[in-house]
Amino acid sequence: MTRQLPFDKRVADFTAKSYDAKDHTWCAGCGDAGVLAAIKKVCAALKLPPHWVIDNSGIGCSSKISEYHLCCGFHWLHGRSHPVAMGIQLANPKLVVLNAGGDGDHYAIGMEHFVHACRLNPDITDIVMNNQVYGLTKGQLSPTGHKGLVTPTSPKGAKDEPVDPVPIAIICGATFVARGYSYRQEQLMDLITKGILHRGFSLVDILSPCPTYHKEADYDTVKDYYDENVKDVIDANREMARQGVQVTDVVPDYDPTDKMLALQTVEHIRNMPWCREAECSWQGNTPKDLTVKTEDNVEVYACPTCGSTKVQIGRLPIGLIYKVEGRPTYADNLGLDPAKPLVELDISVAANRKKYEEFFEMFR
């Protein structure tokens, strides 16, 4: 069941350029520019009238996005965007509500709101530019930063278990969970489009590299890090089937409506070891598949095929990971009629007098 999109014939000829607003001020190579480009193209493809699109954003480099495409933008407080987005959607369900922000907004300070949004299923689309750091405040570690990531607040490399919003969202009841990547525009546009059309809460987590503050010692650029690390769930699922890794009884192809498959596939991708040597394309299933050798009195992992120690455990799952249709939305459960937006109610005393008098009588 898809939601109805607002229509206005005046935008019939709109292209992506029609949605230009303020020029962006992001660094060259910022992943957020890819997200912005995708949003403009999706709006044009769906012929969304700008005044019916809400971009409700938090605080940070990524949250500036609401100023950069033509829409009704709302730039609010750090981590507090979900409740506002939910209130806007209740007021007028004709609005297409995009809830943009960074990993700090949605998964750190705003985690309480994120989790409740997942379970309450408001008809909004989270657009999260996830880059493992806090860019605008100059590069501190974000809770999504991987173990070992060096930043000004993790000078010896991050030690804590990172947050992965994908399984959290699935477990908390989100009805649409996807992860895109700024540098795979086609897929990103497809995921955002599907997220908007999905009737319910849609998480579109987007790996959006920060070239200024996200430094990876083992890679030349942060884009290389992401390019090499992303793994589409469809591909992973095929590989798992080929290698005989059974996660459910029948696994012909990736089925995003299967919750257990989604969780297990994501977990598999997060734990799979692989060799980073360009000529070797070895990939295992669990860290146990690696060999262990001793170098300079230190035990290190090595590739069982080529022996190199340039191995890594885990990749970053991307793609349409999980979705379920037909669950009542937040507004449905409140008994709201999408054909009668609250904003159109007649609030004059004259129109409501009889009800007011009846209510008063209840207290006699």
Add this chain to the structure above:
Amino acid sequence: MVDFSYAVSDRQGGGGYSTISIFARVLKQMGYHVHEQRSVHSNIKGMRCSYYNRSGDERADAIADWIDLHFAFDQESLREDIGLIREGGVLIADISKTSPTQKGQPVKLEEFKDTIAARKIQVLAMSMAEDARKVGGNPIMRNTMALGMAAFALGIDRNTFYQFIQKQYGSKKNGAAIVESNTKAFDHGYDTAAEIQSEMLRKEKRRITVPALGGPDRVVMLGNELVAFGAIVGGCRGFSSYPITPSSETFETMMENMHRFGGVAVQASSELMAVGIVIGLNYAGVRALDATSGPGFSLKAEALSGEGSNEVPLVIELAQRSGPGTGLPTRTAQEDIRMALYAGHGEFPRIVLVPGTPEEHFYLSAQAMNLAEKYQMLVIILTEQCMAQGRFTIDKLDFDRVVIDRGKTLLTEADVTRIVEEGKKYERYLVTADGVSPRALPGVSGVPFYTNSNEHTPMGFSTEDIEHRLSQVRKRARKIETLLRSGDLPGSEIVGSADAKIGFIGCGGVSAPTKEAMKELAEEGVETKFLRLRTLAPFPKDEVRKFVRSCSRVFIVEQNHDAQLREIIQAHVTGPMPRKLRSTLRYDGRPFRPRDIVEAFKRGGEYQ
């Protein structure tokens, strides 16, 4: 004049509230006004609690200095209340050896024999819980047994009670059986009272009578119910809140009734979520309210500041309770005046309204809805536990006094094209002479626009330019000047003797007890007047200055320790005036009684 005060000392879970509640409804049907106050612990069962009621032919909005008739079900609770029973008053006590309630302390009148003798209190005591058990009923039916005794003691026809016993218990599970056994308990109490009192009555008439007054069966509402209703009549169709005492009933009233008016009320999972939802609703054009208390309001401070920058209308009820921290969660105070005026980083305009009569909880709440949208500002409805959770008789609510005024809200595309020149873009934060910019709504107004809590250009985009910064700061500040010139704010009320040189200043919950104290003083020949503030922000400097100048001594009555209202008066209006200004403070979580204010006055102002 009939002015009858009655109360109950009980333990939570004891059902004492049923006793006094049924009694109040009987009196209401007999034509009485009713006022109720509760004094409870922050607990569900097992701690002591008291309820104080007052009924009369004239309306009283404060509890009295005395008690005429008292129901006693718990010793610890009675200890706190017995001092209020007046000479010749009636004490109805359950003297069963054990108490049927959790942690209940059986009543032992021996402890109070001196007080009883000195004040010639008429005691009607029986082992109610035990008797109830004996006749095969639930010991908790002592509540209705006590009512039977009261009916006899006051000469009220027992038939008047039967229908209310039916109303109170009839709809419960096994309702018919419960009603029947409670009626038996009632009759047992009535007949036992007749036996005990027959001797006394042969010698003297009943000392307290509550004659049927005739007249209409009136409406009674809690302050919070009036806030909710006022907001709705003022156009509120959205509500979100997190449960907290003492704003709970605003929340419950909205949750249970908003659907009748086509609106939506949702329980949030945190205080921050509640205010966020309300901001979202208001931004999209639906008037919405959030209700909270001190601890919740503290949490929302960032959101208040965000609103101060982005100019989305916002209305919040701050129902004060004793602090700091968790404080006395169920008890009254005026300790958040400072916070209401100043919470939130940075500088931005706000309105703080303080209802001081039950009806004002309705009218000022409706007015708040208009003010927030007309001035695109934060409006705080500052209430307090004793009035928010007090029950009052309401004679009439005049819906025609509420006129919806949406100010410069651009509700349709036509509204926008009317004000935006051909070829030009709509600017959300247009710099205007009065400081209020025309406000489009997303979708329905037909134009995209940017709403921003960063400092912004007139288009709404983030900027750090000096010119735009100064222009927007001054625009927001101009809204206050416009507001003050408009006459839209509720002004202060002055009551008492116009020529009096002794004045009281106060607001909110101290209003009713102060007015009664003034009557008592007038009877003793002391003429006074009272400046009752209804707006605290923007602060009514001229009104206060004029009033203070016209007095030789002013008593500022408030329920906090730091004399916050006096602080503001001194800071904004008078400067320190240690001789002219006196503080009458009560900060133990209990509301002022009129006598407290009279006694403080005689001591030169000091109460606590």
